[in-house]
Amino acid sequence: MLLDEPRLPQDFVSAGRAVGMRADPDAPDLALFHSRRPATAAGLLTRNHFPGAPILLARERLAAGRLRTVVVNARFSNVATGPAGLADAREMAELAAHETGVSPQEVLVGSTGIIGRRLPMDRIRRGIQGMGATLGPDLWPAARAIMTTDTHPKVVSAQVEGATLTAVGKGAGMVSPNLATMLVYLFTDAAVPAPELDRMLRAAAARSFQVLSIDTDTSTSDMVVALANGAAGEVSATAFRTALDAVCLSMAELVARDGEGATKLLRVQVSGAVDSSEAGRIARSVADSPLVKTMAYGADPNVGRLLMAVGKCVTCRVVPGRVRITLQGVEVIRAGMPVDFPEARVRELLGGDPVNVRIDLGLASGEGMALGCDLTEGYVEENAAYASS
Amino acid sequence: MLLDEPRLPQDFVSAGRAVGMRADPDAPDLALFHSRRPATAAGLLTRNHFPGAPILLARERLAAGRLRTVVVNARFSNVATGPAGLADAREMAELAAHETGVSPQEVLVGSTGIIGRRLPMDRIRRGIQGMGATLGPDLWPAARAIMTTDTHPKVVSAQVEGATLTAVGKGAGMVSPNLATMLVYLFTDAAVPAPELDRMLRAAAARSFQVLSIDTDTSTSDMVVALANGAAGEVSATAFRTALDAVCLSMAELVARDGEGATKLLRVQVSGAVDSSEAGRIARSVADSPLVKTMAYGADPNVGRLLMAVGKCVTCRVVPGRVRITLQGVEVIRAGMPVDFPEARVRELLGGDPVNVRIDLGLASGEGMALGCDLTEGYVEENAAYASS
Numbered sequence: 139m140l141l142d143e144p145r146l147p148q149d150f151v152s153a154g155r156a157v158g159m160r161a162d163p164d165a166p167d168l169a170l171f172h173s174r175r176p177a178t179a180a181g182l183l184t185r186n187h188f189p190g191a192p193i194l195l196a197r198e199r200l201a202a203g204r205l206r207t208v209v210v211n212a213r214f215s216n217v218a219t220g221p222a223g224l225a226d227a228r229e230m231a232e233l234a235a236h237e238t239g240v241s242p243q244e245v246l247v248g249s250t251g252i253i254g255r256r257l258p259m260d261r262i263r264r265g266i267q268g269m270g271a272t273l274g275p276d277l278w279p280a281a282r283a284i285m286t287t288d289t290h291p292k293v294v295s296a297q298v299e300g301a302t303l304t305a306v307g308k309g310a311g312m313v314s315p316n317l318a319t320m321l322v323y324l325f326t327d328a329a330v331p332a333p334e335l336d337r338m339l340r341a342a343a344a345r346s347f348q349v350l351s352i353d354t355d356t357s358t359s360d361m362v363v364a365l366a367n368g369a370a371g372e373v374s375a376t377a378f379r380t381a382l383d384a385v386c387l388s389m390a391e392l393v394a395r396d397g398e399g400a401t402k403l404l405r406v407q408v409s410g411a412v413d414s415s416e417a418g419r420i421a422r423s424v425a426d427s428p429l430v431k432t433m434a435y436g437a438d439p440n441v442g443r444l445l446m447a448v449g450k451c452v453t454c455r456v457v458p459g460r461v462r463i464t465l466q467g468v469e470v471i472r473a474g475m476p477v478d479f480p481e482a483r484v485r486e487l488l489g490g491d492p493v494n495v496r497i498d499l500g501l502a503s504g505e506g507m508a509l510g511c512d513l514t515e516g517y518v519e520e521n522a523a524y525a526s527s
Numbered sequence: 528m529l530l531d532e533p534r535l536p537q538d539f540v541s542a543g544r545a546v547g548m549r550a551d552p553d554a555p556d557l558a559l560f561h562s563r564r565p566a567t568a569a570g571l572l573t574r575n576h577f578p579g580a581p582i583l584l585a586r587e588r589l590a591a592g593r594l595r596t597v598v599v600n601a602r603f604s605n606v607a608t609g610p611a612g613l614a615d616a617r618e619m620a621e622l623a624a625h626e627t628g629v630s631p632q633e634v635l636v637g638s639t640g641i642i643g644r645r646l647p648m649d650r651i652r653r654g655i656q657g658m659g660a661t662l663g664p665d666l667w668p669a670a671r672a673i674m675t676t677d678t679h680p681k682v683v684s685a686q687v688e689g690a691t692l693t694a695v696g697k698g699a700g701m702v703s704p705n706l707a708t709m710l711v712y713l714f715t716d717a718a719v720p721a722p723e724l725d726r727m728l729r730a731a732a733a734r735s736f737q738v739l740s741i742d743t744d745t746s747t748s749d750m751v752v753a754l755a756n757g758a759a760g761e762v763s764a765t766a767f768r769t770a771l772d773a774v775c776l777s778m779a780e781l782v783a784r785d786g787e788g789a790t791k792l793l794r795v796q797v798s799g800a801v802d803s804s805e806a807g808r809i810a811r812s813v814a815d816s817p818l819v820k821t822m823a824y825g826a827d828p829n830v831g832r833l834l835m836a837v838g839k840c841v842t843c844r845v846v847p848g849r850v851r852i853t854l855q856g857v858e859v860i861r862a863g864m865p866v867d868f869p870e871a872r873v874r875e876l877l878g879g880d881p882v883n884v885r886i887d888l889g890l891a892s893g894e895g896m897a898l899g900c901d902l903t904e905g906y907v908e909e910n911a912a913y914a915s916s
Contacts (some may be wrong), residue, residue: 182627186835186838186839186841187837187838187839187840187841187843187845187847188834188835188837188838188847188863189838200585215625215831217831217834217835218831218834218847218860218863218864218865220863220864221862223899235655252829252831253829253830253831253832253834253835253865254830254864254865255865316541358831358834358835358838408701428906428910429910432906432907432910432911433910433911435907435911436673436911438911440641440642441642441643442604442607442641442642442643443642443746445577445606445607445642445643445747446575446577446606446747448576448577449575449576449577449578449747450575450576451576452574452575452576454576456576456578458576458607471607474577474607474609474644475607475608475609475643476607476643476644512906514911515904515907515908517817517907518821518824518902518903518904518906518907519904521817521818521822521825522820522821522822522824522825522827523905
């Protein structure tokens with residue numbers, strides 16, 4: 139159902155432009171997405187106590203359930219910038235509204251990058267000016283423009299009957315589940331009323347972005363927002379929900395695998411828990427464990443670390459003797475104890491991507507999942523060096 | 528009050544021996560501590576769901592409030608080893624009891640190292656045999672014997688009136704607060720009844736080991752146990768409590784600073800919170816943030832990360848406009864926004880050890896602290912490579 143060649147849905151256009159905020163002045167750092175017709179909208183926003191100005195603006199705009207234009211800049215997150223930062227975000231919305239011929243109330247602003255610095259509004263003003271004329275069906279310049287430490291642009295498309303659903307996203311660091319988890323924009327030409335879009339988006343996020351963590355840090359800027367412009371008419375709710383789930387999961391895995399310094403996706407599935415909440419927390423405990431993450435990287439089947447990570451969730455119910463764990467499909471723990479598994483084979487399998495950990499707690503039927511990535515020297519190098527200036 | 532030259536209290540002796548469990552066969556890997564007279568005892572044990580056999584045994588032994596001998600091996604943790612592992616731990620206690628002329632009920636066993644493998648009991652039997660004759664006042668061989676990835680043995684002593692209080696500990700990785708956090712043995716010749724020792728040890732741990740996290744992982748083996756043999760008679764409760772607090776804090780800082788790959792101590796103090804629980808959780812959120820830890824390592828004053836880490840504690844009360852943060856004593860955040868601080872100076876100060884972060888939430892009078900360390904390539908290298916075999 140996912141398309142090999144991602145594309146924007148009907149009557150959606152985008153553009154990317156380099157306005158010189160990045161170290162490489164030719165790298166695009168400003169993105170514009172636009173629906174040529176009215177669109178319903180829904181979204182999830184970060185719960186961090188220091189939401190950026192774009193998040194404050196998004197709260198207002200999402201309440202109306204209608205959006206047509208999304209403008210995003212990289213390099214500066216416009217967080218902890220006070221009333222002046224909020225005025226900058228409003229001005230960005232006005233400029234993008236003027237450029238795309240819509241009301242500023244129909245514009246969503248996104249910003250990602252360093253915290254605590256004002257946006258270079260002169261560059262942003264000059265950048266947005268004339269960008270409307272460059273809008274077109276090519277989604278890659280805009281997808282590139284929103285990247286921070288991502289190593290590649292991230293786009294996923296699915297066909298839903300006669301309609302298309304496309305997600306454009308970015309991740310890399312400071313990604314952890316708490317409502318929104320990164321910048322992800324979903325566009326569809328299916329007709330979906332805003333309340334239904336909101337409900338389906340929250341359900342899809344609960345099984346994708348909400349179970350994703352790169353480094354346990356929760357950004358101040360992150361948002362997952364969907365726009366539906368109805369150009370392709372109505373589609374079955376079931377088909378749309380299925381496509382939305384698949385696109386969100388695929389985008390979440392793309393983001394996890396491209397976490398800062400990461401070399402592979404880490405997928406932890408827990409079954410047999412007392413309930414789904416405990417299953418999710420145990421999955422998270424394992425996927426976030428630095429010792430499990432370094433094991434996935436080093437490909438050394440030090441399986442005792444898996445027990446430690448399950449066991450440290452002290453507020454969850456665990457009966458050691460009932461725990462069974464497979465690593466890349468090979469049983470490594472049975473009845474709470476390591477079994478005599480083929481170590482060389484597991485070592486080889488651990489060299490692959492993704493690393494799959496399945497944990498059966500053997501208590502009841504609660505299930506949960508967590509997506510993460512390995513922890514490498516690259517993460518430390520990127521973040522010890524990431525310039526504040 | 529802390530002594531420059533740590534020493535064992537009166538009528539305590541120890542020994543360390545190399546029995547060939549480590550890669551280097553000459554490195555000590557078996558430790559014995561012994562009180563020549565009866566001693567009261569109290570302790571805190573890991574809450575991990577997969578407690579090692581020594582923890583199960585310790586639960587029994589601590590209930591009686593009396594211990595005289597502590598035997599510890601490195602390299603194998605005797606965790607997830609089932610009934611056979613518990614029998615091994617009991618046998619270790621019996622061997623050490625025989626060697627030191629006490630009842631097995633008065634022996635505490637500690638094991639640290641790889642999870643999920645049986646102890647090499649032949650080596651341990653041969654090792655313990657004759658060790659009683661080598662017991663003496665030198666505490667360094669035993670302190671070295673309990674190390675895993677620690678880079679140096681850890682001993683802290685304090686004088687309490689006519690008595691001495693000495694802690695011998697090890698840490699390095701898989702250290703996070705949840706009751707016990709590592710192996711720490713405290714010995715004193717002060718006379719302290721077991722219930723009082725327990726109460727004072729829990730209070731001291733709450734302000735030291737319980738606020739310490741190296742990597743958020745909680746070991747299956749950790750214990751903090753105190754023995755008081757009364758050889759120096761009674762001391763004032765206030766003086767003892769003060770010494771115990773100081774020794775525990777000093778040991779916790781030693782462990783944090785020597786975390787795997789760490790180059791420095793990270794000390795986060797939060798004031799002005801709604802209550803001490805929220806203060807502690809916010810301090811923990813900041814000290815555990817990989818982006819703050821890499822900032823401490825890279826010495827780059829990317830202070831927005833501090834706001835992010837405070838803000839991601841979404842279940843705590845935070846009013847952004849009231850938050851003030853100092854980094855190495857320099858105000859970097861005021862009213863929730865970065866101030867124009869002397870960046871070169873802060874960069875220089877961040878190169879030092881420890882890195883001190885003070886956060887005033889400006890809401891009420893709740894205070895809390897967290898101890899941690901920086902995150903470096905060294906952590907990843909050690910843990911990607913740490914052999915399971």
